[in-house]
Amino acid sequence: MTDPAPLHAAFLGPRLLARGSLAEVAAALHASPAPGALVFDPQGRQIDLDLRGTEADVRARHADPAETAPRPRGRGRPKLGVVAREVTLLPRHWDWLTGRGGASAAIRRLVEAARRAEAPKDARDAAWRFMSAAGGDLPGFEEAARALYAGDAEGFAARLAAWPADLAEHARRLAAPGLRQPAGHRDVSPTAVRALMADPPPGAALMLNLLRLREVADYSETPDLAPETPISGVAAFERYVRETLPLLRESGGELTLLARAHPALIGPEGERWDRAMLVRQASLEAFLAHAQDPRIAAALPHRTAAVADSRLIPLTETPLD
Secondary structure (H helix, E strand, O other): OOOOOOOEEEEEOOEEEEEEOHHHHHHHHHHOOOOOOEEEOOOOOEEOOOOOOOHHHHHHHOOOHHHHOOOOOOOOOOOOOOOOOOOOOOHHHHHHHHOOOOHHHHHHHHHHHHHHHHHHHHHHHHHHHHHHHHHOOOOOHHHHHHHHHOOEHHHHHHHOOOOOHHHHHHHHHHHHHHOEOOOOOOOOOHHHHHHHHHOOOOOOEEEEEEEEEOOOOOOOOOHHHOOOOOOOHHHHHHHHHHHHHHHHHHOOOEEEEEEEOOOOOOOOOOOOOOEEEEEEEOOHHHHHHHHOOHHHHHHHHHHHHHEEEEEEEEEOOOOOO
16 A cells, blocks of 8 residues: 555656655656656646756755745744635625635635545546556556546456556556445444354454555545545554554553555455454453444544455464364
8 A cells, every 4th residue: 555645656668666746756767867757747647857957956946835935934924834815706705705604714615625526536537647648558448447437446446457567556546536435344243243242252352354445545424534635544544553552452452463464375366455453352342342432433433534345353262282
């Protein structure tokens, strides 16, 4: 898994050379020149770089203006990068905005709502521009484009399966906010819990959790907890672990394993998991009591935003004779 931000990327043929901020990509190509490399911006557009001079020159030339602009200081000055500009509206517009907590706050909410509404289309357009320039002659391009604009995540991934790995991964990264993710298994089944508790395994409870994480965390169910800028499913899941690990230890449990999962050597083709966790509790009852802690519930939105699919498998240790 990778960070979700639709960053700049440089490719030489099907191979990814660099990905990051514009300055980072430019510096990488300055350090290791690659004639014929194609550079793409976060919207999937092909762009040109000016690599003349020293690395410092190149970085300065391609720096993000938001990172180099002087920050206002002093009491009462704007914070968090707020920029004052003129807005011209009719009197009825001002009256409507004033009645909603102030014009500035209302306008910001409206803009953010519009951005969220337009994000899926913007993501699909960005992926299509990149795919057209970098892989328009690859097998399955037209079928992948149709799946992309249908919002079909599984179909899109299947059409890209034959593509070079770097190209396919970057296309999926750009397209992720515009695709419908297939419904996965994220919640504990009450029926399964009742069946297990009817004949609970003795001794300590071991829980094996396999997780497939989203490219981009989906906070649509809890928008009030959404970060200001999108984060990856990995980042959202790590936040969930950080918030709940002290509570697990407080309950007497322990996280005995948290590992990155790699492609399976045995299993259905195409199935993948990103993380594996092994949790130990004194008993199954203790595990279920911990899961029902209200403080755990407060952190669950981060897990929900992070996880696309999962498996939770109770284990019982069996000593070797």
